[in-house]
Amino acid sequence: MIRAANRLARNRGALAALVVLVAMILACLVGPRFTGHEPGRIYPDLVRTAPSLAAHPEPGEIAPALTRLAFRMRVTVSDIAVSGDRVRLVLSDMAKPIDERVLVYLPRSDLFGPATVLDRQDGGRRLVVEAPLGRLRFLLGTDMLGRDLLTRSLVAGRVSLLIGAVATAVALLIGIAYGALAGYLGGVADAVMMRFVDMLYALPFVFFVIMLLVFFRSGLGLILVAIGAVEWLDMARLVRAQTLSLRARDFVRAAEALGLSTPAILRRHVVPNTLGPVTVAATLLVPKVILLESFLSFLGLGVQEPATSWGALIAEGARALESAPWMLAGPASFLVLTLIALNVLGDGLGDALDPRLAER
Template identity: 70%
Template sequence: MTTAATPPAGAFARLRRDPAAVSSLAVLLLVALACLVGPLLTGHAYDRIYYDYPRTPPSWRAYPEPGTLGPALDRLALRMRVRAEDVSVTPEAVRLTLAADRPVDERVLGFLARSDLFGPARVLARSPDGRRLSVEAPVRRLRFLLGTDALGRDLLTRTLVAGRVSLALGLLATAVALGLGVAYGAVAGTLGGAVDAAMMRVVDILYALPFVFFVIMLVVFFGRHLGLIFLAVGAVEWLDMARIVRGEAMAIRRRDYVLAAEALGAGTPAILRRHVVPNALGPVIAFAALLVPRVILLESFLSFLGLGVQEPMTSWGVLIADGARAIESSAWMLAVPAAFLVVTLVALNLFGDRLRDALDPREA
């Protein structure tokens, strides 16, 4: 007994010869690799707040800039209740004398170590009465290639970590939609009749539910967390997959090899497993590739509304929402995550289109 071919034999060969498909796949792999490995190489934790660098613009130069050290020392001296005198600044370290009207407690040097500008200070000399303390502290050099956000967190690190969340959510929700949609649609299309009608009416009812209202109700009852977003998106996105697979299954069950299997006594589970599902994989794979960007965009929309990922975790939607509020004074806060999101969505859509064309039987 023969079956129809699964995806055309030359589909993936045509895909490899398509420059647009290869380029889009390369971009996706680079973005995924950057999001996976990049946060380990930036030198910053995604939730580390640098209080001295809020809304720092992107730069290839290392901070702090020379002109900012003097005012920063004056502010620290005020907090230490001393006076900063004889300040000498070099690119590697700063030397100064801490003076006060009473003996200076060396424990105040902890203010320098806790600063984002300086490292732990060491005492060079101390006056006999203890009112003057000569100290040296190394200058802490930091780079923010894509700037910082309103709290002083490195935007490059947060964008890459946000990419992990958005891409993982897109892939996991697509996998759920693939599993539920294929199983549900294949059963409905193969059985047909009253069973098919009842199953598809359930799909129609779920289609009629307002998605945002559904998410709000979940947030009200269960709170805000990442698993909730995954549940909300996965509960909706499988509906289109079910309809597509149902249509393919209704066409496949009329094929000669399926009729021959029924004549030989094959049961419905065997027909589903051996004939219907394998021969419906072409359009299913293509639709799954196009579903990933839809899920990412949907998560970004929910996070933009404040219904998605919550601090300190982040996603591209959260970063775009933050950047939109600060676009007049800190445009890079919007441009950086938006650029990553746009590049990823364009590459995913382009690859999905090319994959759909490659799996089209008419192209075989």
């Protein structure tokens, strides 16, 4: 293992992929706390806002936003003047004096702060008002409802990475146990067990998921069950092949001669010697599971609102590709970067654990 770790440390590509993967995990875990936005917070005045480093509201957004708010307040807005981080405007109502309580609409819009009345004219039918401007930044823009896309992409990454990790763990547990037992028993037991695997291979995955949806409600739990119930098949075949080669080794025969039980032999001698190929396969299985979850969410069979995942965000972005291409570009970039990092890391682990390279 020390030699393998040294070979992995010399692989710059694998180390870079590991750094990217760790950074992605940390960003998804703690990043939403520092974006300045709640993942479900809706900004009605900033729907489908393009990515930008500039703070909102921008000069061209102030007058339309104030006009919409004035309509809700049932007044007329005029003489809008921006000075630094504050805006001054005049509210008018020719029929009756303006109730100052309507000024609460300004801070509710998130673009403006609490308003201050500077002057009352015409018996209260005309108010000169000043309010601070909000300072909202959307580095990846907003979606169709006005939610910050960066925050939602990071929160969605938690779900996608969780599904990848949990489904892979389930596949490892079932696949290792099933494959090691089948390979060690051999004979008729091995043939029967592997024919069962072949039967599951013949079942179309999407049909299997749709069949589950008939009996269960779609959601995160269903995705974990569906993916975990299928992805262990490849792992079982891999472990079985390794076990068939280990079964004839001297240390396994010695354990049998000492009277160790089958579970003890599998636990102490067979399974530990399959961990090299299994580790490599696991790193390559995680991106496969994430991509599979994204595919299901894209079809609408995966994670449902209010939860979200990279696949669900990509599906939303695909529907708004012409009018808001950043809705697809942002989540897709997170997904592609994670998949590339996992695949490069898996290749690096495969080279590091390759016994043919042990003497190099």
